[in-house]
Amino acid sequence: MISSEIKQFEKYYTMLTEYLVTYSMQIVAAIFILLIGLWIAQKLANVVANLMTRHNIDITLTNFVSNVVKVLLIVMVIIIALGKIGISVTPFVAAIGAASLGAGLALQGMLSNYGAGLAIIATRPFVVGDTIEIKNVSGQVKTIELGHTTLINEEKVEITIPNKHIVGEILHNSFKYSLVKGEIGIAYNACSNTAINLIERALSTHQHVAEVPNSQIGIERFGDSGVIISYRYWVPTTKIIETKLAVNSAVYAAINNAHIEIPFPQRVVTLQKSECDNA
Incomplete structure (x- = not known):
């Protein structure tokens, strides 16, 4: 029993040693590509964020775009690094595609809120501090997130509205007042x-x-x-x-x-005596 386990361990050790000897340079290159790619992704995301900030683009949209750029670059670098060490990425791409389809169907409501949030941030029908009324709900805009918008009314009550219920509806905006x-x-x-x-x-x-x-x-x-x-x-x-x-x-x-009279409602009641009462 012990000898079989030792043989199995020696087998895996031999396979690992041969793999490291064969792909040692590729592994070093893959690690180098991964580190350089992560650094470039972070720098490029910062450049995009600074560029959008200088053009006074909404902070929520700025963060979203910069994060998307960073994630896409990291995914590309990981695919390149895996290919460098001889690992085929085709099954991973197929799995990611299938998982994305399933997640999209399961999170359809959430994704529609995110899409509506991007539309609000891009078109700017209102901004933080404006007073809006939508579907008989009114309040001052406190925050605009990708998934929802938060209002605060005169009673200091916070109202959270999913963004999909805002886009495409009749909206009243009286700005800050x-x-x-x-x-x-x-x-x-x-x-x-x-x-x-x-x-x-x-x-x-x-x-x-x-x-x-x-x-x-x-x-x-x-x-x-x-x-x-x-x-x-x-x-x-x-x-x-x-x-x-x-x-x-x-x-x-x-x-x-100022001694200006403030009237109150008055009623004049007239009592009339009938002929029967006189009799």
Whole structure:
């Protein structure tokens, strides 16, 4: 039993020795090619990344392209090195092709997200910091990844949207701001111009109300109890709630301190006595 194992070991040792003697120079050349190829792949990937960065191309697309260049070069170098030591790469290529087909079918949804992510990065319908609305979901763009886009809304909730649900859909982009609407009623005998000036002053003094686009203030409609003045302004998407509450408080205080009457709904009820009641 032991002698057979020794003979088998000697057999493998002899085969390995003969292989090393026969292909020693090829093995050294293959290692040299592999090391030089890895160095060139890293350098070329860095060159591509720096070139795209200088042209202000999106960082996600820059990283993706540079990594693809690096991987392709490494694969080519490995194939050349294997061929140098007498190993046929044809079975590996066939296996890689079959595995790629199976992986493509299994990861079809993920790959479609990646394709949509590349389309978003290339066409740039929105960038980080913009406020978008897609499929009744809105928020400020926090990150754009190859597979998904992350939004953050006014409630500080992060929303992750697969990129395949963005490309090809109707998209609203208000850039870095969102529109906020408010209204307040004043009595018919009050001066509307004074109220409008007070509201304009309250909006202009708040730090989060945008100067551009300009705020819009005016008479919205004529109600049953008073004149309704509407005001519209733009604020950063993540500051909607706190800014709206603060602006409404400032508008109410300004109108109240100016002794402008704020009417409330009233109903006039008339009681009529019938002839039966008189009898």
